[in-house]
Amino acid sequence: MRRSSPVFTSTTLVAALVATAAVTGLAGAASAAPSTANKDAAKNVIYLLGDGMGRTHVTAGRQRFYGAGAKMVMETLPAQGHVSTYAVERNSGQPGKAGFRPNLVTDSASAATAWSSGVKTYNAALGVDAKGTVVPTLMELARQDGFRTGNVSTAEITDATPAGQMSHALARGCQGPLYSESACQDLEITGEKLPTNDVRVTPIADQIARNGTADVILGGGLSRFDTSDETALKQQGYSVLGSVADQRPATKADLAAARGEKVFGLFNKGNLTVEKTKQDNPAAPQAQEPSLPEMTRKAISLLGHNSTKGKGFYLQVEGALIDKRSHANDAAQTLAEIKAFDDSVAVALAFAKRDGNTLVVVTADHECAGFNIVEKGTFTNAEAATPPGNVDGGNTANSSSPTRPRNARDATRSSGIINGSGSADAGNFAPATFRTPDDASDVTDGSPEASLWLSYLSGNHTGADVPIYAYGPGSGQLQGSVDNTALFTIVGRALRVVR
Template identity: 70%
Template sequence: MRSSLRSSRSRTAAAAAVLVLATSAGTAAATFSAPATAAGQQAAKPKTTPRPAVKNVIYLLGDGMGRTHVTAARERYYGLEGHLNMETLPVVGQVSTYSVQKNSGQPGAADFAPNAVTDSASAATAWSSGVKTYNAALGVDAKGNVVPTLMEQAKKSGYRTGNVSTAEITDATPAGQMSHALARGCQGPTYSDAACQDLAITGTALPTTDVRVTPIADQIARNKTADVILGGGLGRFDADDEAALKGNGYTVLGSPATQTVATETDLASATGKRVFGLFNKGNLTVEKYKADNPASDQAKEPSLPEMTQKAIDLLKTSPSSSKGFYLQVEGALIDKRSHANDAAQTLQETKAFDDAVKVALDFAKKDKHTLVIVTADHECAGFNIIEKGTYTNAEASAPPANVDSGNPANSSSPARASSGKKSDTRSTGFANAPGASDVNNFGPATFRTPDDAAGVQDGTADASLWLTYLSGNHTGADVPLFAFGPTSSKVAGSVDNTFLHTVMAQALYLTTK
């Protein structure tokens, strides 16, 4: 049962709140036909309906992944002359990510009020629904109006759909495709109705039957927006949710009712038209911990590349009547470890995300009808590569707190200890007094690369990759974008995150605008 904080709303009312959206953008795909043959032609070939240029769209995002995350991961694992998989995609661009204030109009409106730094919820709404909204909002515009998501539109138009994340599946990025909420924290199972409301938007409290104040877990379990759902967050679901999922035809891996998490083995053998698998009660575990602790329960979790491959396998074997599929894949822990200024785990999570990109790219190259877009929702923490032997972030007295402490495995000791004391041995400039010790510095963090001489170790002054952070939160920097496949040229150059919605909707023939 849900926590006692939950109101006495009935499950019938909650289920009724799960909106099935009809939208003019969700129009049927254009009709294609072969050219007519000449009259009287003897060996006329049967008419065929050629496939559209794009049959599938795979949208991958590294949460919090800025340009420096990409560069640093490349140098760390492949050296200065190497490249990540995402960097091999032929189309390159950058994405602006700003959000807007509550009750703001859209860009160009008289009441437009921008916010330079987005959070994951408003960013997810931008590409999934094509509108700017306020930080913490999901599937609603800045004035609280419900807006359809791309995944809802794709599902309505006959596509198969998938949603994969290393975060809780109710967290902002995956939830942005499958729910509508005034406040991203309205996830369940423990919540108060007041926590789901936002009187600054609605003026008065909404009835509990309104989808915008229905817990995100309730919505996901009942609206069938995604056919394949893989990630973390089992603790957000309960026995009623499991019954709803099974009633909607999902193969449920593990059990929300007993809080039994699914495993990598469960995923490997999973079959069915709809599959729901959550592998941790909270966010999934960082790859570094699993590698260092191979006998742990956390090591039984699948990796992001494994979940991506399984999602593609399940979606591509859809019924013959299906048009194709739309899949979103999130590498969420890049952001969570950047918030904690944990460079070691940030780098390894960026590589894991890039390995998932390779899975998608390999499929797309063989399929030839798949659009792949790789980007981020925002940059996190002002991650920077600095000159060897220099020092920055001297004002910080300690690393930021671990924002992902719900999963103790998602933490490690920073390369430097807790003090932000400046160092004369790793800094130039008159402000650093002679004789200062470098023992207590937590930044920069230093890493060996394939270009370093044998014997050079991480965390030493000899390592060639020196990294530091500007803050413990998001920044307003544009984020990188890489793309491959039919229509990918549309995202070249500088674009806004709302334009990504336009490109993907057009690729799936959901709109002709």
């Protein structure tokens, strides 16, 4: 890629900032946020995000790993509620404002922008509102206010969820290492091409390597970064694990040995390897990748040991592969990712209990794939020749249009349990079955005797609300139902960077 100017300044961005209807005055105020006692204020915030993790994902994880009468760690947190996740269309107004046009099913980019910056935006947007205006993120505000910051993910670190805290891009596909017009520009938002020195069309990897938003960056996506990025990171004082220039991913041993205030460690050229694959192939190179709980523990250690001036830290942790394996309708891998995520919650919760002044928030960005628990021995609509019956000759009030006879299983669409007798049929819609701790010892996964029957509605996101669990100062505000943009307010107040 050819690059021209050694000086990179944003111009249209500024114009957009000024043009936004929301701009009202001069700043600095938030940095001088109230220092008075605030019962909802916390020294540290650990925000854990299970990408694509709906309520049923949690239930299935509980039943699979702990049994029906137990709880996952996240379910033991005292404050619990639900989060609405909808996005908006391009150029929409904000909720309650003129031109508001909701999009009921969000993607990870829009959702990340909602809790990171407090605004609804269009799917694919990161750190910009629905009209393309740059909006600051919580991690940027925290960093500016003296907090230590960390961003951990099992995805490429340029992927939507981690990028939502530390980049501003019209399009989530503008990840790098190279700019392309198709991936980075969005003429529906800007009307005309932005100059390539505008942050909103700057590859996300270039931004992350240069903006210093997160002190500790752990995840995947080494391929997104190049030698110039490594140079920029080192100039800011980052300890770079592995080698960007040589495209040599870091290892869990590198992570264990990492020291210093700023650490950049990417453990795979792409997304990290799914837990089940590492468990099934312990001798594979991928098994040298750290797990999400290992990265969480290290990030907390690095951030907690280097806090300064009485300020704490703000850490975001994403279990990204829950979503990616749900897209693939792979229930076994999805479950293993849920467990790894919950183990990370345990790490965060243990720290918070020791520390006594840490808010832990556990939630999701959206549900993925309509994951569901079906009754043992039954079949789903996807396996049926027709939908369930809708006729009752004895009571006309129970019948509506269209009337249907009772449904029946379609043998061509339901050829046996998909992780068992039907595993060889690529066109099979049957559920996957898993044993639970409550099952007899001789019950196996993939058998009809296993009690946990799991199915998927689709391969895409759904618009269902997602669960939220919280512990620590300010967690009471998360009891009940909240919109994902309110998470910005609640966490921002806990950090005292939002009034």
